[in-house]
Amino acid sequence: MITHMSRKTSVGHALLMTGAAVIWGSTFAAQSAGMRHIGPFTFSAVRSLLAALCLFPASFIFERFEQLPGSRVSRKKELISGLILGVILFFAANLQQVGLQFTTAGKAGFITSLYIVIVPLFGLLVNRHTHPLLWLCVFVALAGFYTLSVNEDFTIGIGDLMMLGCAICFSLHILYVDRCALSMNAVRLSCIQFAVMGFLSLPFMLLLEQPHIHSVFSAWFTLVYAGLLSGGVAYTMQILAQRRLAPSTASIIGSQESVFAALTGWLFLHERMNGRELLGCALVLISVICSQIPFDSIRNAKQSQSGDL
Numbered sequence: 001m002i003t004h005m006s007r008k009t010s011v012g013h014a015l016l017m018t019g020a021a022v023i024w025g026s027t028f029a030a031q032s033a034g035m036r037h038i039g040p041f042t043f044s045a046v047r048s049l050l051a052a053l054c055l056f057p058a059s060f061i062f063e064r065f066e067q068l069p070g071s072r073v074s075r076k077k078e079l080i081s082g083l084i085l086g087v088i089l090f091f092a093a094n095l096q097q098v099g100l101q102f103t104t105a106g107k108a109g110f111i112t113s114l115y116i117v118i119v120p121l122f123g124l125l126v127n128r129h130t131h132p133l134l135w136l137c138v139f140v141a142l143a144g145f146y147t148l149s150v151n152e153d154f155t156i157g158i159g160d161l162m163m164l165g166c167a168i169c170f171s172l173h174i175l176y177v178d179r180c181a182l183s184m185n186a187v188r189l190s191c192i193q194f195a196v197m198g199f200l201s202l203p204f205m206l207l208l209e210q211p212h213i214h215s216v217f218s219a220w221f222t223l224v225y226a227g228l229l230s231g232g233v234a235y236t237m238q239i240l241a242q243r244r245l246a247p248s249t250a251s252i253i254g255s256q257e258s259v260f261a262a263l264t265g266w267l268f269l270h271e272r273m274n275g276r277e278l279l280g281c282a283l284v285l286i287s288v289i290c291s292q293i294p295f296d297s298i299r300n301a302k303q304s305q306s307g308d309l
Contacts, residue, residue: 017241017253023234025260027226028105029268031097034222039209040097041201046216047223048093049198051231055191058232062187081180082189085173086196092169093197094204095162102159104271107148109261110281111163116251117141117287118171133290141287148280174254177239178247186239194231258285 034043100108117138145164180189205211216223242250262281265271273281 013241013244016237017250020234020237021254021256022260023229025257026264027230028109028261029264030222030225032100032105034219037215037219038211041204042209042211044094044097045198045201045205047227048194050227052191052195054232055187059188059191063185078184082192085193088173089193090197090200092166095166099159099162105265106262106271108163109258110284112167113255113258114167115171116255119251137287137290140283144280144283148277174247177242181239181242186236190236
């Protein structure tokens with residue numbers, strides 16, 4: 001039996017993940033708008049360092065009031081985990097940022113949401129049982145990706161392929177957060193990962209883009225939005241939420257970002273999708289939702305009922 005307190009806690013963590021998804025979805029439009037002034041690596045470097053700078057003092061304040069549900073790990077393990085998350089996030093964010101130069105914010109959101117299907121598939125690598133119906137979800141997701149991304153001459157845009165790579169990286173990020181969220185300072189962990197992402201992006205910014213300071217100031221609003229809200233707030237909310245949410249549950253809630261990405265792209269960037277692309281979005285969304293149906297739990301419940309008869 002689930003107590004009132006544990007049920008309340010679960011709802012609260014689900015709401016945290018929902019809030020993160022809303023922020024992430026709206027950030028696609030901010031990322032696209034920001035690159036009218038600066039390059040993708042400049043955007044990634046500045047937004048992530050801005051997030052780390054704001055999270056650093058907040059981590060000490062948060063530590064005074066935080067009561068971790070598990071045993072606290074050493075600062076060394078916390079640093080190592082933050083480094084690993086930062087490397088994963090570097091690849092995920094920059095694939096997404098560069099890819100947005102070649103695709104729309106709405107399409108990017110739906111393709112990125114494929115991590116919902118990828119997360120359980122990674123379970124095969126550790127010999128976790130996968131229900132046969134999940135493979136049907138994978139087939140529908142691939143059909144949606146094909147319909148959404150393949151052009152009339154049967155080619156896939158480079159931007160869409162980058163978003164697919166981004167989805168794979170975000171799957172790894174969600175799975176690794178699940179390993180360390182319980183016993184680590186969420187704000188400090190988020191701070192470390194963004195510091196790593198920012199410093200890894202700096203060489204590419206300087207070598208490939210050589211930005212001017214006035215260009216950075218021209219994109220200040222999108223950088224602040226992506227850095228403070230998407231980075232500082234949303235990713236910290238994700239780590240806190242995953243203390244009580246399984247990776248599959250967190251991923252299905254996070255998939256709502258695709259809807260908000262399409263909505264904000266339509267509202268602020270005046271993006272449009274044709275009928276084929278809308279069909280692809282619908283197929284991806286259906287596969288994402290169906291992939292989270294607890295097939296094994298349903299089957300075990302039916303077997304238990306049959307055994308009781």
